[in-house]
Amino acid sequence: MIKACIFDLDGTLTDTIESLTYSVGETLKEMGLSAITKEQCQSFVGNGARVLLEKSIRAAGDFGGVRIHEAMEIYGRIFDENCTYHVTPYEGIPKLLKELKNRGVKLAVLSNKPHPQTVKVAEEIFGRDVFDVLQGQREGIPRKPSPEGIYTILEKLGAATEECLYVGDSEVDIATGSNALTKTVGVTWGFRTEEELKDAGAVYLVHRPEELLRLL
Numbered sequence: 001m002i003k004a005c006i007f008d009l010d011g012t013l014t015d016t017i018e019s020l021t022y023s024v025g026e027t028l029k030e031m032g033l034s035a036i037t038k039e040q041c042q043s044f045v046g047n048g049a050r051v052l053l054e055k056s057i058r059a060a061g062d063f064g065g066v067r068i069h070e071a072m073e074i075y076g077r078i079f080d081e082n083c084t085y086h087v088t089p090y091e092g093i094p095k096l097l098k099e100l101k102n103r104g105v106k107l108a109v110l111s112n113k114p115h116p117q118t119v120k121v122a123e124e125i126f127g128r129d130v131f132d133v134l135q136g137q138r139e140g141i142p143r144k145p146s147p148e149g150i151y152t153i154l155e156k157l158g159a160a161t162e163e164c165l166y167v168g169d170s171e172v173d174i175a176t177g178s179n180a181l182t183k184t185v186g187v188t189w190g191f192r193t194e195e196e197l198k199d200a201g202a203v204y205l206v207h208r209p210e211e212l213l214r215l216l
Contacts, residue, residue: 006166094126144176171200
């Protein structure tokens, strides 16, 4: 019996690529580096802000990545102001979350996005009474694909790994759920293709949010 669903945020619950691309673009502009494309930014997302910026500044001309600390400082300021820029929930997600709550399933978010912005996006887009736990990247808890974030959330929810669905859109998410020994579901509407998810080892794939209900 599934008692808890833990979701990735970017590319799974919310389409955040505009906010990420805009914030990275403004960061690169302030650093005097060339722009990157939305497609490049999308391919860099999934391993947290530092990795996103390391890949972005290299693609923009800082080949040695020596300006990463400068980039992190600038991006932190810009992204905090723009983390909900053009962010929307994917079609069918609000209805899915409502149905899960109606069935008594506990809901949580586990993201590699910095914790304050994870909370800000989730609460602004879905409201403050939807998720039982919101957890972004923060000190003391290794980022995905470490399973520690899942373990921390499940302890708060009072659920075991075998009672949990972990849902995400990237190879990082597939590895995270697999490492935690949860039933792990890849969604095909996010930042990675179906083939990339299959190559990452996804056992369960859903193409529309309502299909997730069949796995409870």
